[in-house]
Amino acid sequence: MPDATTPIATDEILRVEDLKVHFPVMKGVVIQKQVATVKAVDGISFTLRRGETLGLVGESGCGKSTTGLAVLRMLPPTEGRIIFEGEDIAGYDGERMRHTRRRMQMVYQDPYGSLNPRMRVRDIVGEPLEVHGLGDDRRALRERVAALISMVGLLPDMADRYPHEFSGGQRQRIGIARAMALEPSLIICDEAVSALDVSIQAQVVNLFMELQQRLGLTYIFIAHDLAVVRHISDRIAVMYLGKIVEIATRDELYRDPLHPYTQALLAAIPIPDPELEATRPQQIITGEVPSALRPPPGCRFHPRCPHAMDVCKTQEPPLKGRPGGRAVACHLHP
Amino acid sequence: MAEPLLQVRGLTTRFRTDGGVVTAVDSVSFDVAAGETVAIVGESGSGKSVTALSILRLIPDPPGKIEKGEVIFDGVDLLKLDDVAIRAVRGNKIAMIFQEPMSSLNPALTIGKQIGEPINLHRKAPWTQAIDKAKELLGRVRIPDAAARVNAWPHQFSGGMRQRAMIAMALACQPKLIIADEPTTALDVTVQAQILDLLKNQAREAGSALILITHDLGVVARYADRVVVMYGGRIVETAPARILYKHPRHPYTKGLMASIPRLDGDTRQRLVPIEGQPPNLALLPPGCAFAARCRMATQRCHDERPPLEAVAENHLKACFLETPAEAHA
Numbered sequence: 001m002p003d004a005t006t007p008i009a010t011d012e013i014l015r016v017e018d019l020k021v022h023f024p025v026m027k028g029v030v031i032q033k034q035v036a037t038v039k040a041v042d043g044i045s046f047t048l049r050r051g052e053t054l055g056l057v058g059e060s061g062c063g064k065s066t067t068g069l070a071v072l073r074m075l076p077p078t079e080g081r082i083i084f085e086g087e088d089i090a091g092y093d094g095e096r097m098r099h100t101r102r103r104m105q106m107v108y109q110d111p112y113g114s115l116n117p118r119m120r121v122r123d124i125v126g127e128p129l130e131v132h133g134l135g136d137d138r139r140a141l142r143e144r145v146a147a148l149i150s151m152v153g154l155l156p157d158m159a160d161r162y163p164h165e166f167s168g169g170q171r172q173r174i175g176i177a178r179a180m181a182l183e184p185s186l187i188i189c190d191e192a193v194s195a196l197d198v199s200i201q202a203q204v205v206n207l208f209m210e211l212q213q214r215l216g217l218t219y220i221f222i223a224h225d226l227a228v229v230r231h232i233s234d235r236i237a238v239m240y241l242g243k244i245v246e247i248a249t250r251d252e253l254y255r256d257p258l259h260p261y262t263q264a265l266l267a268a269i270p271i272p273d274p275e276l277e278a279t280r281p282q283q284i285i286t287g288e289v290p291s292a293l294r295p296p297p298g299c300r301f302h303p304r305c306p307h308a309m310d311v312c313k314t315q316e317p318p319l320k321g322r323p324g325g326r327a328v329a330c331h332l333h334p
Numbered sequence: 335m336a337e338p339l340l341q342v343r344g345l346t347t348r349f350r351t352d353g354g355v356v357t358a359v360d361s362v363s364f365d366v367a368a369g370e371t372v373a374i375v376g377e378s379g380s381g382k383s384v385t386a387l388s389i390l391r392l393i394p395d396p397p398g399k400i401e402k403g404e405v406i407f408d409g410v411d412l413l414k415l416d417d418v419a420i421r422a423v424r425g426n427k428i429a430m431i432f433q434e435p436m437s438s439l440n441p442a443l444t445i446g447k448q449i450g451e452p453i454n455l456h457r458k459a460p461w462t463q464a465i466d467k468a469k470e471l472l473g474r475v476r477i478p479d480a481a482a483r484v485n486a487w488p489h490q491f492s493g494g495m496r497q498r499a500m501i502a503m504a505l506a507c508q509p510k511l512i513i514a515d516e517p518t519t520a521l522d523v524t525v526q527a528q529i530l531d532l533l534k535n536q537a538r539e540a541g542s543a544l545i546l547i548t549h550d551l552g553v554v555a556r557y558a559d560r561v562v563v564m565y566g567g568r569i570v571e572t573a574p575a576r577i578l579y580k581h582p583r584h585p586y587t588k589g590l591m592a593s594i595p596r597l598d599g600d601t602r603q604r605l606v607p608i609e610g611q612p613p614n615l616a617l618l619p620p621g622c623a624f625a626a627r628c629r630m631a632t633q634r635c636h637d638e639r640p641p642l643e644a645v646a647e648n649h650l651k652a653c654f655l656e657t658p659a660e661a662h663a
C-alpha cells in the first residue's frame with residue numbers, strides 16, 4: 001500500500017485496503033451461467049481521518065457508489081479489507097454489522113427510491129431511532145424528529161406528509177434528516193446535494209459542514225459537481241473505471257491536477273457565465289467510453305488519453321505516492 | 335415570425351393536501367420556439383416539475399388538478415385532448431426525461447425492453463428491431479458495451495447509467511419536444527457535456543426543442559438560449575440567458591446568482607444561500623411570493639401581486655422594484 005494514501009494525522013477512522021467488488025454477469029433463464037464479470041471496483045486503497053471529508057469523483061459508472069456501498073457493507077466486498085474504527089468489518093456477519101452500521105450512514109442519490117412511500121415524514125426520520133431502541137420516550141422522539149426536520153430546512157407541518165407530496169429537493173432533505181438521526185460518525189453522501197437547487201444546496205452544504213464541526217463527523221462525499229466537491233472536501237480521490245487514479249488535497253488537485261483524466265475532468269466544468277462559455281474552447285474527452293466488463297490493458301485511460309505512450313498500452317501504472325501526501329497513477333509521473 | 339412550437343398560457347395546477355390546497359403552478363405562461371433550448375430554473379419546490387408534468391398531463395388526479403390554462407403544441411391544445419390522443423403524443427412527439435431515474439424505470443423490465451417500448455408502441459416496429467434500436471440508442475448515450483448491457487436490469491446500472499437509459503428512451507421516437515427534468519444530476523461533467531450536446535444537437539438538427547429543467551447554472555449558461563425563473567409556482571423573471579446572467583432584475587434571481595458555488599470562490603467559507611424558508615404554497619400571501627424573504631420589500635409587495643411585465647425586449651420580470659439599470663436598458 002502506498003504511503004501517500006495515508007493522511008498525516010493518526011486519528012484514522014477508516015482504512016480501505018485493496019478493495020475489490022466484482023459482479024457476475026449471468027446469462028440463461030433456467031440454468032444460469034456466468035458469462036462475464038463487471039469489475040466495478042478493482043483494487044482501491046485510501047484512508048480517512050476523523051473529522052475529514054474525502055471527495056470521491058469520477059466518470060459515471062466508474063464505481064463510486066459501489067465503493068460507498070461496500071464500505072458500509074451493503075454490498076459484499078469481493079476482496080480487500082475495510083477497517084472502520086479499528087475493526088476489520090469486511091467479513092462481519094449481519095448481526096455484528098447491525099451494531100456497526102449505526103455509526104455509518106448513507107445519504108442516497110435517488111431520494112424518492114430510498115424513502116418508503118407509505119410512511120409519513122415523521123416516521124421516516126424517526127425510524128432509525130426506533131429501530132435502535134431510542135424511541136421509547138415518545139415526547140423526546142417527537143422533539144428530536146422535529147429538530148431534525150427543521151435542521152434540514154423543512155417546515156414543521158411537513159412532518160405529517162408523505163414523500164410523494166414533496167419535490168425532489170425536499171425529499172433529499174428528508175433523507176439527510178434520516179441519516180443524521182443517529183448522529184453517526186461516518187456519513188457517505190452519494191450525490192446527496194445533486195438534486196438540490198443552488199440555494200438549498202448551499203444551505204445543505206453549510207449544514208454538512210456545521211454538523212461536521214459540531215459533531216466531528218467524517219464524510220465521504222461522492223459527487224460530480226466539482227465546485228461543490230471543492231467547497232466541502234479536504235482531500236479528493238479521482239476514480240476511473242474501478243481504480244483511484246489520483247488522490248490529493250483539495251487545493252493541490254484544483255491548482256495542479258497531475259493525471260490526464262483529472263485534467264480533462266476539470267476542463268469540462270461548465271462556468272456559470274454564458275459569455276465566457278461561448279468563447280471558451282470545449283475540451284471534452286472523446287473516444288469510446290471503456291467498459292468495466294473488459295477494461296483496457298495497461299493504463300485504463302490510455303484509449304482516451306491525449307498523452308498516451310507505448311508503455312501505457314501494456315503496463316498498468318501503479319498509484320505512486322509523492323511528497324505532500326498526494327498520489328497519482330500515470331506513467332508521466334513515475 | 336413562425337408560431338412557437340409550444341405555447342403555455344395561464345397554466346395553473348393545484349394539489350389538495352392535508353395542509354390545504356397547494357397552488358404548485360400559478361398562471362404560468364411561456365413559449366418555446368422550434369430549435370430553441372429553454373431552461374427553467376428556481377428553488378426546490380417552486381413548481382418546475384409540476385409545470386413539466388402538467389404539459390404532458392401527467393399530474394396524478396387526485397390529489398392534483400390542472401385548473402386552468404392552455405398548452406398549445408403544434409397548434410393543438412393538449413389540455414383538450416382525450417386520453418387516447420394525449421397518449422399518442424407522450425413519448426412520441428413530446429418526450430419527458432423524469433427527475434428520478436430509479437423510480438421512473440420499471441425494476442421488473444430489462445433496460446432494452448424499456449427503451450424499445452415506445453418504438454414498438456408508436457412506430458409499430460417489431461420487438462427484434464426495437465431492441466436493436468435500443469442498443470444503438472444506449473451507445474449514443476455512451477453506455478459502454480451497449481450490446482451486452484441492453485439485457486441488464488435497472489438495479490445493475492449505476493445512477494448515471496439509469497439516467498442515460500431514460501434519455502435513450504426519450505430519444506427513441508425523435509420527438510419534436512424533449513422536456514428534460516434534471517437530466518444530468520447523476521452525471522459527471524464529461525459525460526454530462528456529451529449528453530447535453532447530444533440533446534441540443536438533436537433539437538437543432540431535427541428542428542425540435544428542448545425544455546431543460548436544472549438547478550445547475552453552469553449548465554444553463556452553456557446550453558440555454560432563454561431562461562425562465564420560477565419562484566413559489568410563478569414565473570418571476572424570464573430573459574435570454576446572456577442578459578439574465580449579466581443583468582438579473584428580480585431580487586430572487588439576484589440571490590440565486592449569488593449562491594452559486596464558484597470554482598474560483600473562497601472555500602471553507604459558507605456559501606451564500608438566500609435567507610429564509612421557501613414559501614408554503616398552501617398559504618401564499620396575497621402579494622409577491624418572495625416578499626417574506628426580500629430585503630427590498632415594501633408594504634405594496636405584501637398587499638399586491640406584481641405582474642410579469644416587460645423591462646426590455648424579451649426580458650420580463652414580476653417585481654415592483656425599479657432597478658436603476660432599467661432606465662437605459
Ligand SMILES: Nc1ncnc2c1ncn2[C@@H]1O[C@H](COP(=O)(O)OP(=O)(O)OP(=O)(O)O)[C@@H](O)[C@H]1O
Nearest residue numbers: 165166167168169349358378379380381382383384
Ligand atoms: N402529488 C403531490 N401532492 C401534493 N403536493 C405536491 C405533489 N406534487 C408536487 N407537490 C407540491 O408542488 C410543489 C411544486 O413541486 P415541484 O415538484 O414542481 O417542484 P420543483 O420545482 O420541481 O422542485 P425540485 O427542484 O426540488 O425538483 C411542491 O411544493 C410540492 O410539495
Ligand SMILES: Nc1ncnc2c1ncn2[C@@H]1O[C@H](COP(=O)(O)OP(=O)(O)OP(=O)(O)O)[C@@H](O)[C@H]1O
Nearest residue numbers: 023040060061062063064065066490491492493494
Ligand atoms: N448489482 C449490480 N450488478 C451488476 N453490475 C453492477 C451492479 N451495481 C453496479 N454495477 C456496475 O458497476 C459499475 C459501477 O457502478 P457504480 O454504481 O458504482 O458507478 P458510479 O461511479 O456510482 O456511477 P454514477 O456516477 O453513474 O452513479 C457499473 O458498470 C454498473 O453497471
Ligand code: SF4
Nearest residue numbers: 299302305312330331
Ligand atoms: S499512464 Fe499513459 S495513458 Fe495513462 S494517463 Fe498516464 S499518460 Fe495517459
Ligand code: SF4
Nearest residue numbers: 622625628635653654
Ligand atoms: S415585488 Fe417586492 S417583495 Fe417581490 S421581489 Fe420585488 S421588491 Fe421584493
Ligand SMILES: [Mg+2]
Nearest residue numbers: 064065492493
Ligand atoms: Mg453512483
Ligand SMILES: [Mg+2]
Nearest residue numbers: 167168383433
Ligand atoms: Mg422537480
